[in-house]
Amino acid sequence: MRSKASFAAHPIHPMLVALPIGLWIGSFVFDLIGTAKSAPLLIAAGFSSLVAGCVGAALAAIPGVIDLFGAVPPKSSARQRGLIHGGLNVIALIVFVIVAARRGGTFAVPDGLSLALSFVGLCTIGVSGWLGGSLVFNNQIGVDRRYANSTTLKIREIADFAHPACHQSELSDGQLMLIMIGDERVAIGRAAAGIFAFADLCTHRGGPLCDGALVGTTVQCPWHGSQFDVRTGRVIAGPAQEPIKAYGVELRNGAVYLVHPAVEDLRRAA
Numbered sequence: 308m309r310s311k312a313s314f315a316a317h318p319i320h321p322m323l324v325a326l327p328i329g330l331w332i333g334s335f336v337f338d339l340i341g342t343a344k345s346a347p348l349l350i351a352a353g354f355s356s357l358v359a360g361c362v363g364a365a366l367a368a369i370p371g372v373i374d375l376f377g378a379v380p381p382k383s384s385a386r387q388r389g390l391i392h393g394g395l396n397v398i399a400l401i402v403f404v405i406v407a408a409r410r411g412g413t414f415a416v417p418d419g420l421s422l423a424l425s426f427v428g429l430c431t432i433g434v435s436g437w438l439g440g441s442l443v444f445n446n447q448i449g450v451d452r453r454y455a456n457s458t459t460l461k462i463r464e465i466a467d468f469a470h471p472a473c474h475q476s477e478l479s480d481g482q483l484m485l486i487m488i489g490d491e492r493v494a495i496g497r498a499a500a501g502i503f504a505f506a507d508l509c510t511h512r513g514g515p516l517c518d519g520a521l522v523g524t525t526v527q528c529p530w531h532g533s534q535f536d537v538r539t540g541r542v543i544a545g546p547a548q549e550p551i552k553a554y555g556v557e558l559r560n561g562a563v564y565l566v567h568p569a570v571e572d573l574r575r576a577a
């Protein structure tokens with residue numbers, strides 16, 4: 308899913324996290340050597356890196372929070388992972404702020420507890436970084452996917468089902484669009500057989516199907532490859548076991564209207 312906080316199409320959060328990681332590691336190394344060798348300049352470098360790392364962490368948190376709530380699909384395993392990642396980052400920041408406060412000055416020699424706390428902070432940031440890597444490399448948060456004939460994913464919000472979701476001319480064959488109606492996320496895709504709409508939420512671990520590949524009437528989840536028939540929601544291939552919700556689609560003068568599955572069921576029953 309494309310980042311919501313990017314610069315020239317590059318997500319900002321991964322750029323900024325290099326600051327606290329590098330500075331806090333540097334601070335710990337400077338402190339260790341400076342303390343062992345009684346070198347005031349190294350101790351000063353350690354303190355300065357420590358404070359600069361805290362500032363960098365605060366800056367990196369801003370695009371991180373924007374992406375956590377704007378790009379990571381809600382109700383997904385990635386959202387839980389992102390919350391833990393963010394929580395560990397906050398803990399690490401608090402730990403390093405405590406270390407800075409305990410030292411209280413540029414040339415103050417860190418005591419054993421400060422060094423131990425710095426080490427705990429580094430371990431915390433290491434675990435958090437591992438989770439951050441999973442968010443990018445496994446869940447593809449911040450990845451801007453492109454498929455044949457499908458330009459950048461279009462995302463649109465509509466007030467309710469009475470409003471058109473899009474115009475049919477906005478979708479080329481194989482292209483997907485994400486429509487948000489309140490809390491509901493619906494993917495619309497165009498295939499040779501027509502236009503189809505289905506829940507954006509993969510029933511395996513909540514992967515964003517609008518970010519997957521639509522080939523014919525089959526959509527493939529980008530996270531673990533489950534495949535669904537977009538006409539019915541039926542599972543074609545796992546690991547997903549449960550079908551996805553399929554929405555009805557009505558075309559009125561080229562405008563695409565969504566029909567909620569519950570309404571579709573009532574119509575079929577009538």
Ligand code: FES
Pocket residue numbers: 509510511512513514528529530531532533545546547
């Ligand atoms: S989230 Fe695992 S296959 Fe979709």
